[in-house]
Amino acid sequence: MTRRGAMALGGLAAVCAMASADSGDDPVFTAAGSLPAVLLPPAPHIVMAALDVPPGQEAVRAFAALAHLARDSGGGTQATIALGASWFDKAGLAGARPTALTSMPPFPGDVLDDGLVHGDLLLQVSAATAERAHQVSTSWRRTAPSARVRWEKRGFRPDSRLSDGRALARNLFGFVEGHGNPSFRSGPPPAEVVRVAPGSGEPRWAVGGSYQVVRVIRFATRLWDAEPVHVQEEVMGRRRDGTWLDGTAPTGRPAFDADPDGKLTPLDSHTRRANPGTPGVPAPRMLRRGYNYHEGPDSQGMLFVAFQNDLERGFAGVQRRLAGHPLDRYTLTVGGGYYFVPDISCGDPFEFVI
Ligand code: HEM
Secondary structure: OOHHHHHHHHHHHHHHHHHHHHHOOOHHHHHHOOOHHHHOOOOOEEEEEEEEOOOOHHHHHHHHHHHHHHHHOOOOOEEEEEEOHHHHHHOOOHHHOOOOOOOOOOOOOOOOOHHHEOOOEEEEEEEOOHHHHHHHHHHHHOOOOOOEEEEEEEEEOOOOEEEOOEEEEEOOOOOEEOOOOOOOOOOOOHHHHHOOOOOOOOOHHHOOOEEEEEEEEEEOHHHHHOOOHHHHHHHHOEOOOOOEOOOOOOOOOOOHHHOOOOOOOOOOOHHHHHOOOOOOOOOOOOEEOOEEEEOOOOOEEEEEEEEEOOOHHHHHHHHHHHOOOHHHHHEEEEEEEEEEEOOOOOOOOOOOOO
C-alpha cells in the first residue's frame, strides 16, 4: 500500500477511535453516528449533496472533516457521509474499496443525466425543517472547501409516522410507502439487513457499514393523476393506504399462492414484482428510506434511497425484476449513485434504536 493510502486508512481508524473514546454509553451520542442515522426513523426533511473532491490527501481530508461532523451531529439532525467508488481511487485506496462498490451502472429504461449521477462523497443531512437541513448541510460543507457540489437535492416526507416498527410516509403518487420494509418489531432486525457483518468477505474497516443506493426518479404526475384510482392501485399492487388488494392489512402479506394468475394482485404490479414470494425468489433485503422532491411541475418525484449489506440481494436484484413493469410508464430514473456508508460510530449502536 502507498504511504498516502496508509495515511488515509489511518484517518478512518482515527475517526473510529475518537468515536469509541467519546461515545461511552450515551445513546443520543451513539445515535448521532453516521450509520445509526440510517436506522433511525427518518426526519421529515433532507438535503442530499453529492460532492467531488480533488485527488490525494485532499480527498481524505474532506471525508474526515465531514465524518467528524456527522459523527458529532445531534440536536435533531441526522447525518450520513458515504463514499463513492471514485473516492477510493482519488484517495489512493482502490485496494480498500468494498467488494461490490462500483459506480452505479445504468439499468434498462434509465435516462441518466450526467449532472445528477455519482459523486466521490454523499452527504445526507436530515432535520425537522427544510431550513435546518439546508443550513447544517451548507455550513458543514465549508469545512471541506475543496469539495465541489456535483449534484444536490432537497427532499421531504409528508405524513411521516411510525407504524408496527416501520417508518411510513406518503409519496407524490398519493401512496403510503414503508409497509414492506423490515420491521423493528418482527422478522430479521433491520440492522441485520443493513450492516455488513464480520466474515462477509468485505474489508475489515467496512464491517458495520452499509451500501447506499440512491435513485433520482422523476414522476409523470399529470399522467398518473389522470388515471382512475383503481388503475393506480393495480399498478402499485396495494391500495393508497397500504392495504393489499385482497383486503389483507398493510402490515400482513397476502397469500399470493392463492392468486396464481394475479386476478386480485396483478403479477406485474409493483409490490408483487418486487417481492413475489415465489420459490427461488428470496424476499428483498434492504431498508428503503425514500424522500419526495418537488422543484416544479416537470421536476418532481422520489429520491429513492436503500441501505443494504448486499447489493444483489437488495436493490440490484429487485431493480432487474422490476424492468418493464407498468409503473415504469409513469416514472423515469434520471440520476443517483452507489455509495458506501462506513460505520463511524464504532460502538454497538443498534441496541437503542426503537
Ligand atoms: C419508481 C418509483 C417507485 C414508487 C412510486 C414505489 C412505490 C412503492 C409503494 C407504494 C410500495 C408499497 C408500500 C411499501 O412497501 O413501501 C412499494 C414497495 C416496495 N418497493 Fe417500491 N416504489 C418505487 C421504486 C422502487 C424501486 C426502484 C425499488 C427497488 C429496486 C423498489 C422496491 C420496493 C420493495 C422491495 C417494496 C416492498 C415489497 C414488499 O415486500 O411488499 N421500489 N414501492
